[in-house]
Amino acid sequence: MATKFQYRKITGVFRAMDVDGDGYLTESDFEALASRWAAIQGQPKGRIYSIMMNWWATLLTADRDGDERVTLDDVMVIVDRLNEMPHAMATTALSMFDAVDANGDGLISAREYNQMIVGWTGVPTDTDDVFDELDGDDDGYLSRTEFGELWAEFWSGDDQRASGSLVFGRIDVPAR
Template sequence: MGSTATKTIQRPRSVFSETQKRKVHHLFNVLDIDRNGQLQPNDFVNVGKKIVAQLKLSEDSRSARLILLKSHRLFVQLLTDLDNPELSLTLWDWVAFFRDQIESKQEGILDHYIQRTSRHIFDLFDMNKDKLISRDEYANMLTIYNIPQDAAIQGFEELDENQDNFISADEMVVGLGNFFRSSDENAKGNLIFGRWD
């Protein structure tokens, strides 16, 4: 009998373009809430606290605790994905991770990161839990990350591919995938975290 080992499907090698590097650098700056040049647990927890305040939740409520837990978990998962034992990430670590994943010939961590992060973003942005993100929900959430409202609206319109004035979970996945994978400066999803150019 022959071996039943499965083969890994290999993709053509991609090049990490200057456009992708600029987008990834921009996202690092968006996430670095305290602007100290490192991504640390407090950056993510502070975003959670801002969301709790924006939703006018009691800090000791179950909903508030869940938001804070999810925010912290996103950072822990990021450390896991980047195989980083430290409690902080530098810009160099961040850019190197995305470069390595984009240039990898195999399906891998980046695909899982995009799926997981899309779900997390969607859950946070969908404030009324109707499984859709409205223009207001999107703009309100991006103000937490200090992104101007006009840039947020532009990003929303890019993500709303079917133009129904809502972003679905699938549209979020496609947009985030384009953000990381596309070298096209005009790709839909490039403005998901505001203007980077």
């Protein structure tokens, strides 16, 4: 079962993904996220759309009542099982890395990271301080390995001080 801190992190991401604010994740939310993110990157939405729709398909497996709307509690069912699915988490991390790495150079820059956060939230956000915390080796980039470790820490970690807790930026939501 997720801790209070994990629940707060996931709630923040859930709210960002719930583009229409109706309290559910739907296919149209993921289509809107893909369109917004692709526009920010100045790229066709094809690659990002594919990645986002694959993520939607995964989340849809948690839709317990079959209404094609995923609740926060449905997402938490998946989160509670992530430690049993390291391959799935690693695969998702690599897919997200590819989506964030807009120029395809195998590294995520501070600018690309910012585009991801703005793509998720739809709000212009200064992320330089967060990126500096994520960039553990201070080389100005996130490698695939760094991103994968940060991604895993975000989704399954419970350490509020861990850099991975910031993968989706500083999302401040009230405790449950």
